[in-house]
Amino acid sequence: MKTIQLKVNGAVHSISCPPAKSLLDVLREDLGLTASKECCGKGECGSCTVLINDEAACSCIVLAGQADGQEIITCEGVGLNPNLDAIQESFIEEGATQCGYCTPGIIVSAKAFLNGIDHIPAVDEIKTALGGNLCRCTGYTKIIKAVQTAASRNSSEKEPVKG
Numbered sequence: 001m002k003t004i005q006l007k008v009n010g011a012v013h014s015i016s017c018p019p020a021k022s023l024l025d026v027l028r029e030d031l032g033l034t035a036s037k038e039c040c041g042k043g044e045c046g047s048c049t050v051l052i053n054d055e056a057a058c059s060c061i062v063l064a065g066q067a068d069g070q071e072i073i074t075c076e077g078v079g080l081n082p083n084l085d086a087i088q089e090s091f092i093e094e095g096a097t098q099c100g101y102c103t104p105g106i107i108v109s110a111k112a113f114l115n116g117i118d119h120i121p122a123v124d125e126i127k128t129a130l131g132g133n134l135c136r137c138t139g140y141t142k143i144i145k146a147v148q149t150a151a152s153r154n155s156s157e158k159e160p161v162k163g
Helices: 023-030 086-094 103-115 123-129 140-154
Strands: 002-008 011-017 049-052 055-058 071-073
Touching: 002 023, 011 023, 023 049, 049 103, 055 103, 086 103, 086 140, 103 123, 103 140, 123 140
Parallel strands: 002 071
Antiparallel strands: 002 011, 049 055, 049 071
């Protein structure tokens, strides 16, 4: 057992756990943050995506010991009702949630992507940015629209980039 320190969604937590326990399991089991889902367990589907120091990462392949001292944002930390983030509002408005299993990971990945741009992204740009997130309901059209809608709220540029 090792005691690790995590700042999760703005709150500091001290957790005693095996250093080889996955960050996903720490979030779900020790902190009760269940938005991130385990699906593949190999970092291939994106359902468990969180931000670690503002970078998107699959929490199923990050060990608790590796996350020690890091700042983590889960989907719960992106925004909570009534203070939803633009990406969350856009997912609701555009009907991009489908079954909802992949939604938290996609929202977190989209948030990281939108934080790094200042324009309304083209479809291909969004596809590349969200390439590590799989939706088994094939709701990509609405997901892409939701990302563009959120970007339009966050950007001073109103015309989509071509491509």
